[in-house]
Amino acid sequence: MAMNLRLTPEAASALQAEADRTGRSQQEIVREAVSRHLHLIADETRTSDREQARASQAVRPARVAYRKVMPRLRLPKGTTSLDLLDRDDRF
Numbered sequence: 001m002a003m004n005l006r007l008t009p010e011a012a013s014a015l016q017a018e019a020d021r022t023g024r025s026q027q028e029i030v031r032e033a034v035s036r037h038l039h040l041i042a043d044e045t046r047t048s049d050r051e052q053a054r055a056s057q058a059v060r061p062a063r064v065a066y067r068k069v070m071p072r073l074r075l076p077k078g079t080t081s082l083d084l085l086d087r088d089d090r091f
Contacts, residue, residue, distance in 0.1 A: 005030065 007015065019026045035041045053059040075081070 015026050015029060018024075018029055022029070032041070050059075054061065075084075
Protein backbone atom coordinates (compact mmCIF):
# COMPACT_ATOMS: atom_id res chain seq x y z
CA MET A 1 0.00 0.00 0.00
CA ALA A 2 1.32 3.44 -0.88
CA MET A 3 0.62 6.45 1.32
CA ASN A 4 1.81 9.98 2.01
CA LEU A 5 3.37 10.65 5.39
CA ARG A 6 3.77 14.16 6.76
CA LEU A 7 6.42 14.39 9.45
CA THR A 8 7.39 17.27 11.69
CA PRO A 9 10.69 18.89 10.72
CA GLU A 10 12.32 17.33 13.81
CA ALA A 11 11.08 13.84 12.92
CA ALA A 12 12.11 14.27 9.29
CA SER A 13 15.65 15.29 10.20
CA ALA A 14 15.91 12.48 12.78
CA LEU A 15 14.75 9.98 10.16
CA GLN A 16 17.30 11.30 7.66
CA ALA A 17 20.06 11.13 10.27
CA GLU A 18 19.16 7.54 11.16
CA ALA A 19 19.14 6.56 7.49
CA ASP A 20 22.56 8.15 7.00
CA ARG A 21 23.92 6.53 10.17
CA THR A 22 22.69 3.02 9.41
CA GLY A 23 22.92 3.04 5.61
CA ARG A 24 19.28 1.93 5.38
CA SER A 25 16.57 3.67 3.38
CA GLN A 26 14.06 5.92 5.11
CA GLN A 27 11.26 3.68 3.85
CA GLU A 28 12.87 0.63 5.43
CA ILE A 29 13.20 2.39 8.78
CA VAL A 30 9.56 3.59 8.71
CA ARG A 31 8.29 0.14 7.68
CA GLU A 32 10.17 -1.47 10.56
CA ALA A 33 8.87 1.13 13.04
CA VAL A 34 5.26 0.56 11.94
CA SER A 35 5.70 -3.21 12.12
CA ARG A 36 7.17 -2.97 15.62
CA HIS A 37 4.39 -0.65 16.76
CA LEU A 38 1.76 -3.08 15.48
CA HIS A 39 3.63 -6.00 17.06
CA LEU A 40 4.09 -7.68 13.68
CA ILE A 41 7.77 -8.29 14.47
CA ALA A 42 9.35 -8.90 17.85
CA ASP A 43 11.68 -6.29 19.37
CA GLU A 44 14.21 -9.02 20.14
CA THR A 45 14.89 -9.70 16.45
CA ARG A 46 17.33 -6.79 16.22
CA THR A 47 19.75 -5.91 19.00
CA SER A 48 20.59 -2.30 19.69
CA ASP A 49 23.91 -0.76 18.74
CA ARG A 50 24.76 -0.52 22.44
CA GLU A 51 24.15 -4.23 22.96
CA GLN A 52 26.22 -5.09 19.89
CA ALA A 53 29.11 -2.94 21.13
CA ARG A 54 29.01 -4.59 24.55
CA ALA A 55 28.83 -8.08 23.02
CA SER A 56 31.88 -7.38 20.86
CA GLN A 57 33.62 -5.97 23.98
CA ALA A 58 34.29 -2.70 22.15
CA VAL A 59 32.61 -0.94 25.09
CA ARG A 60 32.71 -2.02 28.70
CA PRO A 61 30.03 -1.10 31.23
CA ALA A 62 30.87 1.70 33.63
CA ARG A 63 32.63 0.61 36.82
CA VAL A 64 30.95 3.35 38.83
CA ALA A 65 27.47 4.65 38.12
CA TYR A 66 28.36 8.27 38.88
CA ARG A 67 31.60 10.00 39.69
CA LYS A 68 32.01 13.66 40.51
CA VAL A 69 34.49 15.17 38.09
CA MET A 70 36.94 17.68 39.42
CA PRO A 71 38.50 20.17 36.99
CA ARG A 72 42.16 19.38 36.40
CA LEU A 73 43.23 22.56 34.66
CA ARG A 74 42.91 26.13 35.84
CA LEU A 75 43.18 29.17 33.62
CA PRO A 76 45.63 31.90 34.59
CA LYS A 77 44.09 34.92 36.29
CA GLY A 78 42.58 37.32 33.78
CA THR A 79 42.20 34.62 31.07
CA THR A 80 38.78 33.38 30.04
CA SER A 81 37.81 30.42 27.90
CA LEU A 82 36.75 32.92 25.24
CA ASP A 83 40.35 34.17 25.10
CA LEU A 84 41.47 30.62 24.32
CA LEU A 85 39.10 30.43 21.37
CA ASP A 86 40.23 33.76 19.92
CA ARG A 87 43.71 32.79 18.73
CA ASP A 88 45.69 33.75 15.63
CA ASP A 89 47.04 30.23 15.01
CA ARG A 90 43.55 28.88 14.28
CA PHE A 91 42.31 28.78 10.73
